[in-house]
Amino acid sequence: MSYEVNEPILNSPFDEPSQYWFIREGYEPELKEGRRPAIVYPPREGNTEWELGQVLKLSSPDEFFPGYEMTLVNRIRKEVKEWRRQQYPGVSRTTLELLEYWSREGREHRLFFAQKEAVETIIFLIESRTDFRQGIHIPQDTPIDSTLKAFIRCACKMATGSVKITVMGMLAAWSILNKVADRSNAKFSDIVLIICPNITIKSRLQELNPDNGEASLYRTRDLVPSHLMDKLRRGKVLVTNWHIFEKRVVADTDQWERAAAYIIDNHPATAAFVKNERLGFTIPRLYYPSEDS
Incomplete structure (x- = not known):
């Protein structure tokens, strides 16, 4: 079954949406009036159950199931x-x-x-x-x-x-x-x-x-x-x-202290960190130009 529609764009970006395509597995797309409710779908893989209440509600089978309506x-x-x-x-x-x-x-x-x-x-x-x-x-x-x-x-x-x-x-x-x-x-x-x-x-x-x-x-x-x-x-x-906002830890060896200083000063965009098990702290270790990097 094809879920393609002949007119995917229904609304102007400058106005509140007034129509939407209602698409469900096993059914032809259906054009509906109004604005699509805010919904969120859980990952297909995984069995984590989301907490329900005033924020989320599991959608009914004839609507957006297995999605959750964002009720809040x-x-x-x-x-x-x-x-x-x-x-x-x-x-x-x-x-x-x-x-x-x-x-x-x-x-x-x-x-x-x-x-x-x-x-x-x-x-x-x-x-x-x-x-x-x-x-x-x-x-x-x-x-x-x-x-x-x-x-x-x-x-x-x-x-x-x-x-x-x-x-x-x-x-x-x-x-x-x-x-x-x-x-x-x-x-x-x-x-x-x-x-x-x-x-x-x-x-x-x-x-x-x-x-x-x-x-x-x-x-x-x-x-x-x-x-x-x-x-x-x-x-x-x-x-x-x-x-x-990353916590900066001063190493108790010259090599690790130089590594931290170099990265913080020259590569602030790095997001790589490693754990030094012997010294017991985490420190950035990317881009440091040493022989054992």
Whole structure:
């Protein structure tokens, strides 16, 4: 049986999806109205059972089985849509100005629906009127280290090609401008930390620095109106690699100490580590130019 469809693209990237192909094993593809629910499929190999509850629900056989419906995501999507329809009750004047600026008619650089919805969702969870969030419980992320407090991690899962850097810029501008407008508001920060996986991406993300002015992403992609740029520059966007957070251990032999120093100084993008069983610590061991490397 073929699962190919004659019209794979049904929706504009600038509007909320209104149709989707319903595809199941053993059945012909079926065109359905509305937006496809958020679902996730477990790996075909493996028998790990996922925890159910307010976050996930096993789909019924006549729907997306063996997938799991992301019930929390679908609930939030529904509430965000209604909140948007009512013109974002609960948000600050600064936030409302940005939301209207991003959605205004005649934009040279139109934003994708996925970009706007991702930002709206984060704003919704922080600023929306409490009645919209009633019954929505975001599970806390509990650190392994018992001395650290649990916290809420908000993540936007976005497809390749959805231009995630634009979403990062929108969220950075939202947080910084709100903090500058009201220094006493603990919901916001005027310092944004961006952690990336390698030097190449770190270089690309430098356009998120507000100090670049008209050359920054905030102006080249029309994310912040010109009259707010001076306020935006009062904040800081720090871009770094994750390696800076790796625990550095000083070796008790000259050879291992030189290896660590060389790699940390010359190859910060490396992600290779080995365990020295005799000395009892982990140390990077890649690219060190010695005879026994």
